[in-house]
Amino acid sequence: MISTVEQITEEALALPSEARALLADRLVESLDPAEEGYVRQLWVKEALGRRDDVRAGRVQTIPGDDALALVRRAFTE
Numbered sequence: 001m002i003s004t005v006e007q008i009t010e011e012a013l014a015l016p017s018e019a020r021a022l023l024a025d026r027l028v029e030s031l032d033p034a035e036e037g038y039v040r041q042l043w044v045k046e047a048l049g050r051r052d053d054v055r056a057g058r059v060q061t062i063p064g065d066d067a068l069a070l071v072r073r074a075f076t077e
Helices: 002-013 017-029 033-055 064-076
Strands: none
16 A cells, blocks of 8 residues: 555656646545544645745745736646
8 A cells, every 4th residue: 555655646746736736635625524624724824834934025926917827827838
């Protein structure tokens, strides 16, 4: 089982970032509802960390319209 998980992980990491994000979403959705609270806590932690990165100037934001244009281009190319 472990080698299978490692193989799947290797293949998943070789996917383009958009496909990895979709796969991650599907995997999270497949979790037991009892784990939903834990997953929610992880997302809150991630969101707060990203907020802190923006406030501290560690990352640069871009306007929403520009971000959406980048996403659209990534899916049409």
